[in-house]
Amino acid sequence: MVASDLDRTLIYSANSMGLAGADNAAPRMVVSEVYDAAPLSFMTRAAEDLLAAIKEQSVFVPVTTRTQAQFSRVRLPGRGRGYAVTTNGAVLLRDGEPDPDWSRHIRRSLKTECAPLREVLDRLTGQAAVPAILRVRTAEDIFAYSIVDRQALPAGYTEELEEWCRARGWTTSLQGRKLYCVPVPVTKEAAVDEVRRRTGAGLLVAAGDSRLDAGILELADIAIRPAHGELHNDAYTRPNLTVTEATGILAGEEILRIAHGIVGQPAEPGRSAGLAPSAV
Numbered sequence: 001m002v003a004s005d006l007d008r009t010l011i012y013s014a015n016s017m018g019l020a021g022a023d024n025a026a027p028r029m030v031v032s033e034v035y036d037a038a039p040l041s042f043m044t045r046a047a048e049d050l051l052a053a054i055k056e057q058s059v060f061v062p063v064t065t066r067t068q069a070q071f072s073r074v075r076l077p078g079r080g081r082g083y084a085v086t087t088n089g090a091v092l093l094r095d096g097e098p099d100p101d102w103s104r105h106i107r108r109s110l111k112t113e114c115a116p117l118r119e120v121l122d123r124l125t126g127q128a129a130v131p132a133i134l135r136v137r138t139a140e141d142i143f144a145y146s147i148v149d150r151q152a153l154p155a156g157y158t159e160e161l162e163e164w165c166r167a168r169g170w171t172t173s174l175q176g177r178k179l180y181c182v183p184v185p186v187t188k189e190a191a192v193d194e195v196r197r198r199t200g201a202g203l204l205v206a207a208g209d210s211r212l213d214a215g216i217l218e219l220a221d222i223a224i225r226p227a228h229g230e231l232h233n234d235a236y237t238r239p240n241l242t243v244t245e246a247t248g249i250l251a252g253e254e255i256l257r258i259a260h261g262i263v264g265q266p267a268e269p270g271r272s273a274g275l276a277p278s279a280v
């Protein structure tokens, strides 16, 4: 089974693709997302081919903090089939439809373990608000994310917010211009673990670039992260973690090449007796 974050792990905007070198040597790319009638996210053509091959040979699960609506714009090979994790783990899609059992489980956890979203919104926009927080948005009434001017954030603001959130069953993550406040039980790894349990998949390969992905990297037998992003800035490491050599959109391709090298291998005789390739 292969579980991967999307933004800045597999797909890249023009601003995050980090192309270096001559324009005429740039990789060929495909559009993975259209927004407001314009192309927004991309992967290399080779990366898309690798992803299609991975989907043939294993259970591939896209795992994203995007809402369902934001995720629905992303066009990956085999879209709408199998499992996908959106809303940072609050929503488990099965063939494109939210799984009601999982949604119920999440609602119950939030009720018992976390302060309500309203309280977090009040903290972000009320008396403790800072001008560096430009806009505050909510995702499916589950979590909040703010568009921030990172340079203008007062020293210690994110640390204080993290501490405040922790005490209320919430956590934070700062990625690019987005500051996320997410309930602790809403994690990518919990949803990925559920998919692993349901599919009976054995080996788990996982990839991601941000702190919200650390849990799936820790859950994985083989973890991969790009040499850019929040975890890279944290110098994040763990056993069985491979860091790409490339950065930007080429790191996305490299991640899929590594994953394909693992799940694309013919199963060892004996060890896999009776195990269909799709259960890897």
Ligand SMILES: [Mg+2]
Binding pocket: 005, 006, 007, 008, 009, 208, 209, 210
């Ligand atoms: Mg990401």
